[in-house]
Amino acid sequence: MxxxxxxxxxxxxxxxxxxxxxxxxxxxxxxxxxxxxxxxxxxxxxxxxxxxxxxxxxxxxxxxxxxxxxxxxxxxxxxxxxxxxxxxxxxxxxxxxxxxxxxxxxxxxxxxxxxxxxxxxxxxxxxxxxxxxxxAPVKALDEMLSSEPDLQDAVRLCVAFDISVEACVRRMIERRPEPLAAVWSKDGQVRYWDKNNGFPFVQLRKGDRLPQTTQAFRVHASSKSGFTDFSESPPMAWTSRDDIEIFEQTRRSPSGHAVTLLWADTPGPDDLDEEPDPYHRELGEPGFR
Ligand SMILES: [Zn+2]
Structure with a gap:
């Protein structure tokens, strides 16, 4: 070369x-x-x-x-x-x-x-x-991503690019438009987490136990390996927000290491109950800051 x-x-x-x-x-x-x-x-x-x-x-x-x-x-x-x-x-x-x-x-x-x-x-x-x-150049990566977030993508990427699943999960979160986070854990204890811009702050620290209300906790408790499907998860288990929906998917390996993908559905402008007041600007009122 x-x-x-x-x-x-x-x-x-x-x-x-x-x-x-x-x-x-x-x-x-x-x-x-x-x-x-x-x-x-x-x-x-x-x-x-x-x-x-x-x-x-x-x-x-x-x-x-x-x-x-x-x-x-x-x-x-x-x-x-x-x-x-x-x-x-x-x-x-x-x-x-x-x-x-x-x-x-x-x-x-x-x-x-x-x-x-x-x-x-x-x-x-x-x-x-x-x-x-x-x-993992973006052009090749973007072509390999599924239409919706899925941890199985990360495993396919790691074979194609010959890098760790961990690196692929991070890359996937960075590239996808949906609000996503990933939480790495071992035997039910948090190791660390990563998120993209759209996802709220994750309220877990290294060494914390995974909340018992989550599917991720149940996966560790059952010691089952492999991928789960996405299931709805209590948002307050992961974040300080109760106005969003969170879906979680976990992949656990036989060694007890797991990664959980979190996908948030945050309220967009269309979901707001009240129409923004069209007169605000004309009345000289300060807008949203
Ligand atoms: Zn260095």
Whole structure:
């Protein structure tokens, strides 16, 4: 594979960068050959193995004159592929400031970072956005999604893109127009959650027990593996809102790990009981703020 890094020097937006690489590559090959791409973009070595204390490492300098990637395989090879893409993101996004003396050292929590906060978080978020954009390009992904949200899509995507189900669920939530959230749990205890813009804040924290009124709780209690259908769920079990409807679907694996997809039906403008007062504006009254 032949790629030229010079086209990417000025791109600071992670999704644009991933797209530019795909444009230069031409025809889309799935799963995306991330190691070949890294090597073609001046990474001298990609080494995978079982390491302690970090998920991924990029050995480099601020000028990016050298680059070598280490990726931990303890979480499986699919996660390692994401890690390689994440480290390649730090390498190509040259405004990223080194996080250790010898380059970037990224922990498991960094590879889940989705907040745009302090510089470190922001850099990790951007490396993750680049990684998912490179491994699961939107054009291919959107064509594979069903007409309605379904966790089974995530499993099909993870085979096609060769990335973890977890990464696929997050990508699916991000891409779909419906208000969606996902809650990851183990043996009935919340690990973490993710949501898109349309879904209200989820009132659960790491370590909380799943509410007993939910289907997700019953799935853990029964120790059944596989997918459930969507069923209606009490909205207050997940959020502080009682004016919405929530539907939940869970996939549990035999290891006790589960992910629950939440789909909210929030009242739209058509559902409001009162017509907006057409005279508000003319009377100079303040509108809705
Ligand atoms: Zn990182």
């Amino acid at each position: 032949k790629l030229d890094r010079i086209d990417f020097f000025d791109i600071r937006q992670p999704d644009r960068l991933a797209k530019a690489i795909h444009t230069q590559m031409g025809d889309l090959v799935l799963p995306v050959p991330v190691e070949d791409i890294a090597t073609a973009l001046d990474i001298s070595e990609v080494r995978t193995g079982s390491f302690d204390g970090f998920e991924g490492m990029l050995l480099t300098d601020q000028a990016r004159s050298i680059g070598a990637i280490l990726a931990n395989t303890r979480g499986g090879f699919r996660r390692a592929r994401f890690t390689i893409a994440h480290e390649l993101g730090h390498f190509l996004l040259e405004h990223h400031v080194l996080s250790s003396e010898a380059g970037f050292r990224c922990r498991a929590q960094d590879l889940k970072e989705t907040r745009e906060g302090r510089r470190h978080q922001k850099q990790e978020t951007q490396a993750n956005q680049f990684a998912i954009g490179l491994l």
